[in-house]
Amino acid sequence: MTPPTYFAVEYAINPWMDVDRPVDARVAQAQWEALRQTYLRLGHRVDVVEPVPGLPDMVYAANGGFIARDIALVARFRFAERAGESAAYAEWMSSLGYRPVSTRHVNEGQGDLLMVGDTVLAGYGFRTDRRAHSEISAALGMPVVSLELVDPRFYHLDTALGVLDDHTIAIYPPAFGASARDQLRALFPDAIVVGSADAYVLGLNVVSDGLHVVLPSAATGFAAQLRAAGFEPVGVDLSELLKGGGSVKCCTLEVF
Known part of the structure; x- marks a missing residue:
């Protein structure tokens, strides 16, 4: 995770961003810290990556890359405003002992790459270039399933699909x-199909350990669906960070 020290909406590169809508930095920091404490309370380890001035979207750590099977794939961002994040996350990966791998084509990390069991679900259409999918499959030695996104509000795969365990997903x-x-x-x-009310608060932008599903607290209908399916929903308010087009998963780069 990367704290929202420099978080602001200084440009608009997705439909959620409005430069005329001010961000409360104090609230954003408090909400981010509540998410970090939630992970710690659930028994997870959290590494904190130092934020970099001039990179207001770096708080959305999921986009920084993809780490699995001892391979660290570093992101290649579509927009110049975020390009500098790649170097920062590559440095963090190197500090953990990885040798970061790059792709020739655009890939936006776990924003568009979600692992389910031994398969990677990969989004394309708005950010990640579909041509990167074969590069990613070769680097990871894993099958990649390409999935086209068609609604700009759901510009990354992790905004429209949540992985709940090795066999279960939720989708919009x-x-x-x-x-x-x-x-x-x-x-x-048997995927859980989530309704528009929950999707429109980025309710599918979740992190699950197979039992506990950390999700935006506003997604109350989805939380009820999760309970009915045997999961334990854990709601967290990230409304301030939603102003940049991200929520729970966006703020979390999982290491498999």
Whole structure:
């Protein structure tokens, strides 16, 4: 995780961002800290990456890369405003003993790359270039399933799909193209289908340890669905960070 020390909405690169809507830095910091404390309370280790001045979106750590099977893939961002984050996260990966791997084409880390069991679900359409998917599969030695995103409000895969355990996902189908919806139905026939009210507060932007699902507290309908499916929802208010187009998962780069 990276604290929102320099978080602000200084530009608009997704539909959630409004430069005329001020950000309360104090509230953003308090909400981020509540998320960090939630992870610690649930027994997880949290590494903190130092924020860099001039990179207001660095708080969205998930976009910094993808780490699994001793491979650290560093992001290549689509927008120049975020390009500097790659070096910062690569430095952190190196400090952990990894040798960061880059792709030729745009990949925005765990924003568009979500691991389910031994497979990577990979989004494309707005940020990550589909051509990066084959590079990622080769680097990780894992199959990659390409999924087209079609609604700009759900510009990253992690805004429209949440991984709950090695076999279970939750999805918001309207965010996907027809072929992607067909693929997901075939792969996950028992997926939890989330409604618009919860999707529009980025309710699917979750982190799950297989039992506890940390999610935006405003996604109350999804929380009820999770309880009914045997999971334990843990709501966290990240409303201030939602102003930049991110929530729980966006703020969390998981290491597998």
